[in-house]
Amino acid sequence: MAAARASGLVVPRPVTFVTGNAKKLEEVRAILGNSIPFQSLKLDLPELQGEPEDISKEKARLASVEVNGPVLVEDTCLCFNALKGLPGPYVKWFLQKLGHEGLNNMLMAYEDKSAYALCAFSFALGPNAEPITFLGRTPGKIVPPRGPNDFGWDPIFQPDGYEQTYAEMPKEEKNKISHRSKALDLLVISTLTLLLQTLKKKLLTFSWGSTEKGKRVGFPFLI
Template structure:
């Protein structure tokens, strides 16, 4: 499974990654992803905080709660790299379905598309949902990952706007008349689930440099 993953740069070991984090190393991150849209969004949100470059990595498929999946992926990645890393997982959770599709939204999206995501709620009056982003930071092998999550409430609607960025076209955040896909990126990047998780991550990274 291809997942999104940050590696902290500045390593002196065989893998090319640091075994311990320093203030200097926290200034540069490598985002491992095959999703160029997500890369651009994260770069925009972290602009002025850290330098971001992209790379990709395959990790095994996992199941469980969003936090369990994020933590386990981060542990596996840290062990593979023998160094610190940060992983990211994104969920779309329907309240009527007790949080599903949740962490499996990517596979639902690939299987049934935007129309299918709407049909999942065809028998329910409650169309409310929330977008959830979870980052997990490991300081290296043997370290328990630190979790940073962000949540944006909204509802599921028929697809509107560009359809090239996952399920954005069917999610309309509360307080807005536009779906994520229809929004100006500068607006989305100040209210999205990813933005809220990254704000917590940025605060933590800043605290490590004090």
């Protein structure tokens, strides 16, 4: 049972992770495990423009209306420092038009090959709730494509401190340091913190009862 808080309540409704990407779904399941149970659903949300956090939040608002319940959406970026953050949230379009070699060649004229992968997860409890966003960032550099090319731009991104690209890394290793895992870690911590705060408040009420021998005893209970 997934738990989230709104106005001091723990809401026992499954979270819908909005995605049609099987590889992304597989990776999110591997990272989250059983910490936050969820179901997945593909929705045709509009392609928005703007800052990553704003895009993610707006997608969460739109998805929560369609689902009429709690949703989780993700937006990922690949940001080249030499290009002031481009292609950023538009990397999917760049990849479709240019391919991996083309993305790498965008930095051909620049000495600075540094980049960072950014992930924005936004959670909305429902249509009228303000989404909460969790950001994960992993620094690295852009390299000629290496490794399997079946998951986005993984073949051209080499995280700092590693000699392998995302695509070359074992899944378990990538999931320890990726931008996606960092954002999801924050989501899990936030969810557990809110749940514990809610339970703590509910345990403050103390009720008194009587035993058969007439002695009065107290016990805490949830309200």
